Amino acid sequence: MGNQNKTEKPDGKQEFTITVYTENQIGLLNRIAIIFTRRKINIHSLNTSPSEIESIHRFNIVVHETEEVVRKLSRQIEKQVEVLKVYYNTNEDIIWQEMALYKVPTDIIAEKASVERLLRENGARAVVIRKDYTVFETTGHREETDALIKILQPFGLIEFVRSARVAIIKKSDGFNRKLREFEKAEPGDEVIENEYLNKGQRIFTM
Amino acid sequence: MEIEQQALSNPSGVETIEVSGSVAILEALISEGTEVIFGYPGGAIMPIYDALYDYKEKLNHILVRHEQGGIHAGQGFARTSGKVGVVFATSGPGATNLVTGLADAMIDSTPLVCITGQVFAHLLGTDAFQETDVINITTPVTKWNYQITDATEIPEVISKAFYIARSGRPGPVLIDITKNAQIQKFDYGGYTPCNHIRSYRPKPIIRNEYIEQAAALINQAKRPFILWGQGVILGEAEQEFKLFVEKSGIPSAWTILGAGAIPTNHPLNVGMLGMHGNYGPNVLTNDCDVIIAIGMRFDDRVTGRLDKYAKQAKIIHLDIDPSEIDKNVQTTVPVWGDCKETLPALTALIQKKSYPEWLQKFREFEKKEIEAVIQEELNPKSGELTMGEVIHQLNELTQGEAIIVTDVGQHQMVACRYAKFNNTRSNVTSGGLGTMGFALPAAIGAKFGAPERTVVAVIGDGGFQMTLQELGTIMQSSIDVKILILNNRFLGMVRQWQELFNQHRYSFVDIESPDYVALAAAYKIKGKSISERGDIASSLKEMLEYKGSYLLEVMVTKENNVFPMVPQGCSVSEIRLK
Ligand SMILES: Cc1ncc(C[n+]2csc(CCOP(=O)(O)OP(=O)(O)O)c2C)c(N)n1
Numbered sequence: 011m012g013n014q015n016k017t018e019k020p021d022g023k024q025e026f027t028i029t030v031y032t033e034n035q036i037g038l039l040n041r042i043a044i045i046f047t048r049r050k051i052n053i054h055s056l057n058t059s060p061s062e063i064e065s066i067h068r069f070n071i072v073v074h075e076t077e078e079v080v081r082k083l084s085r086q087i088e089k090q091v092e093v094l095k096v097y098y099n100t101n102e103d104i105i106w107q108e109m110a111l112y113k114v115p116t117d118i119i120a121e122k123a124s125v126e127r128l129l130r131e132n133g134a135r136a137v138v139i140r141k142d143y144t145v146f147e148t149t150g151h152r153e154e155t156d157a158l159i160k161i162l163q164p165f166g167l168i169e170f171v172r173s174a175r176v177a178i179i180k181k182s183d184g185f186n187r188k189l190r191e192f193e194k195a196e197p198g199d200e201v202i203e204n205e206y207l208n209k210g211q212r213i214f215t216m
Numbered sequence: 217m218e219i220e221q222q223a224l225s226n227p228s229g230v231e232t233i234e235v236s237g238s239v240a241i242l243e244a245l246i247s248e249g250t251e252v253i254f255g256y257p258g259g260a261i262m263p264i265y266d267a268l269y270d271y272k273e274k275l276n277h278i279l280v281r282h283e284q285g286g287i288h289a290g291q292g293f294a295r296t297s298g299k300v301g302v303v304f305a306t307s308g309p310g311a312t313n314l315v316t317g318l319a320d321a322m323i324d325s326t327p328l329v330c331i332t333g334q335v336f337a338h339l340l341g342t343d344a345f346q347e348t349d350v351i352n353i354t355t356p357v358t359k360w361n362y363q364i365t366d367a368t369e370i371p372e373v374i375s376k377a378f379y380i381a382r383s384g385r386p387g388p389v390l391i392d393i394t395k396n397a398q399i400q401k402f403d404y405g406g407y408t409p410c411n412h413i414r415s416y417r418p419k420p421i422i423r424n425e426y427i428e429q430a431a432a433l434i435n436q437a438k439r440p441f442i443l444w445g446q447g448v449i450l451g452e453a454e455q456e457f458k459l460f461v462e463k464s465g466i467p468s469a470w471t472i473l474g475a476g477a478i479p480t481n482h483p484l485n486v487g488m489l490g491m492h493g494n495y496g497p498n499v500l501t502n503d504c505d506v507i508i509a510i511g512m513r514f515d516d517r518v519t520g521r522l523d524k525y526a527k528q529a530k531i532i533h534l535d536i537d538p539s540e541i542d543k544n545v546q547t548t549v550p551v552w553g554d555c556k557e558t559l560p561a562l563t564a565l566i567q568k569k570s571y572p573e574w575l576q577k578f579r580e581f582e583k584k585e586i587e588a589v590i591q592e593e594l595n596p597k598s599g600e601l602t603m604g605e606v607i608h609q610l611n612e613l614t615q616g617e618a619i620i621v622t623d624v625g626q627h628q629m630v631a632c633r634y635a636k637f638n639n640t641r642s643n644v645t646s647g648g649l650g651t652m653g654f655a656l657p658a659a660i661g662a663k664f665g666a667p668e669r670t671v672v673a674v675i676g677d678g679g680f681q682m683t684l685q686e687l688g689t690i691m692q693s694s695i696d697v698k699i700l701i702l703n704n705r706f707l708g709m710v711r712q713w714q715e716l717f718n719q720h721r722y723s724f725v726d727i728e729s730p731d732y733v734a735l736a737a738a739y740k741i742k743g744k745s746i747s748e749r750g751d752i753a754s755s756l757k758e759m760l761e762y763k764g765s766y767l768l769e770v771m772v773t774k775e776n777n778v779f780p781m782v783p784q785g786c787s788v789s790e791i792r793l794k
């Protein structure tokens with residue numbers, strides 16, 4: 011997936027993707043969103059979708075913050091009654107995609123072969139071709155979808171929209187086994203396996 | 217025919233009866249052991265009140281004078297009884313009047329189930345009469361909330377509400393029920409209490425490696441210091457805590473909400489933490505080598521300036537809420553779990569010890585504080601009356617057996633500093649939110665939560681005027697609470713800050729009072745006002761011995777300041793004695 015890591019800036023902030031497994035409950039989106047807004051933290055991208063398990067929902071939330079802040083946010087989210095589990099990851103830990111749509115005038119596209127080449131080089135795909143306009147789609151990282159905006163701008167880009175990020179955690183083996191633990195009245199250690207509860211060398215040892 | 221058969225045959229084989237949603241709610245409350253409801257009726261909750269008409273024998277509904285009074289009463293009840301407080305309110309203004317109490321209960325972890333009526337489901341979102349988006353308004357100030365639009369949801373939702381409110385770190389739950397669901401008839405198959413929700417883990421699993429690390433750290437410590445909070449009380453772990461303190465021999469100090477978990481006069485109880493806490497506990501926070509924080513959350517009123525807080529110490533933090541660990545203070549050893557379980561596990565691993573020299577340091581600071589502050593506050597020889605001497609005289613009479621409910625301000629700090637507590641669940645105050653107007657309604661609830669005990673509400677002249685309408689509740693329901701107004705004719709705590717930090721610029725803190733004795737009389741409550749030192753003891757005695765509610769106003773000196781004080785932005789070791 012190449013060059014996907016935004017390196018950590020001097021202020022310690024970097025991009026984190028928070029993955030939240032939840033029950034499918036009205037109002038939960040608000041409950042989660044206000045955890046960010048209360049602390050005046052901007053959500054860069056938010057996606058809700060079904061997960062690999064029926065009835066379990068999955069949120070992907072992207073923020074630009076320090077790890078300490080993200081850890082605290084994650085704990086606050088996990089505290090919500092209908093939230094099963096929260097993970098947070100840097101871009102290195104995940105495979106992620108965003109989709110973008112671009113509407114451009116068809117006549118210009120048709121006339122200028124260079125445009126066609128540029129589109130092909132950027133992995134764009136025509137979704138709709140009409141006399142008056144054509145809609146292209148690309149899927150990829152922010153830099154990739156951004157790059158195509160710049161390219162299309164001189165050719166009269168009419169409309170642009172980008173989706174929220176969806177991400178898969180490289181190391182995750184899914185949620186099925188964990189859910190079975192959660193369903194037990196006395197869950198096993200499995201459920202406390204928790205990145206921020208294990209502070210590694212920071213834990214005091216004698 | 218078909219319909220009839222359907223109603224009679226129940227797939228689960230449980231016998232069902234057809235009831236309205238309203239009846240189902242009341243039946244569910246009874247199944248949860250609800251004894252008292254604090255509430256106020258209105259259009260959108262009328263079906264529930266209509267059903268309540270037939271349940272007068274089984275459920276004691278107290279008609280309050282304002283929904284804020286209702287919810288504070290629910291809080292007072294929960295705090296003294298350890299049970300879930302139950303509150304009813306109607307939609308719109310009834311529901312919004314609950315918000316302050318919800319915020320207060322949220323930050324002070326008080327278990328409540330509030331039931332609000334809502335407009336018919338088909339009117340939701342139409343700006344119907346008395347429609348407000350109660351779920352969204354209350355989301356940040358509830359542990360959980362839910363809107364019921366179909367009566368069949370009632371048994372399950374109410375059982376979840378009680379389970380969530382009281383388990384783990386307790387908190388307020390609000391259930392909003394549309395009017396159609398209250399009226400709707402359905403087959404009620406009985407009530408099953410909830411004890412598991414798959415997405416909710418009220419108690420983190422205890423990890424023994426951390427208990428071991430904590431014990432090792434404690435066993436090595438030279439100057440360990442215990443800070444305890446309300447978690448000990450909420451976890452009903454007072455006995456486990458006492459055994460831990462006594463075996464460890466470690467000096468222990470409390471947050472305002474932790475007061476009373478072990479008696480005030482316990483030899484290892486070294487006093488109160490925080491902005492107006494005791495001298496030794498504040499200063500020595502920056503001298504100890506290991507802090508054992510139990511069921512407390514390092515509030516900024518406790519820590520003062522964070523970057524100068526206990527930097528030299530290793531921190532062991534016991535808490536049931538994992539999000540509290542490292543929230544404000546970096547923990548060395550986190551001990552997640554219910555302290556009723558973690559404390560005995562820790563006690564088993566620690567050596568029996570005592571720290572006479574270290575304890576002596578606390579005593580030396582105490583001596584300095586007595587000389588500089590306490591002596592003059594509790595036993596002034598001349599001049600106008602002090603709040604401290606009133607509380608001191610009260611102690612002499614109650615001998616630490618009373619429940620003390622306080623409002624917010626100088627009198628609160630004085631009462632919490634000087635009141636003696638022999639028993640747990642005896643100090644009811646608005647800690648985290650600092651809600652003026654809390655005390656009078658909370659005292660009403662506190663009395664229902666502990667009917668055998670004496671309840672004294674210590675209130676300022678400012679705060680009393682915020683919720684004094686609840687005198688009507690006290691009158692109508694013949695509630696025996698003792699109301700002690702410490703009248704300094706000022707919004708004293710704000711005045712103190714203006715004196716100390718705003719160069720005496722007293723901006724809108726001068727507050728007039730009505731004739732409180734006449735006011736009490738209007739509500740058929742016996743009252744008295746005093747301003748002479750010689751009258752304090754006898755009047756308090758008269759108040760305590762009086763059968764029924766009693767209002768005693770004590771005119772105290774106007775411009776007294778509460779000390780010691782950790783000024784905002786200062787370190788705990790920069791605490792001022794004057
Ligand atoms: C609802 C509310 N409004 C404002 C405040 C800010 N405040 C804190 S203490 C205080 C003064 C309280 O005055 P009084 O009740 O007379 O008590 P005193 O400090 O004089 O003992 C005020 C206004 C508050 N805590 N709560």
Ligand SMILES: [Mg+2]
Binds near residue numbers: 677678705707
């Ligand atoms: Mg006052």
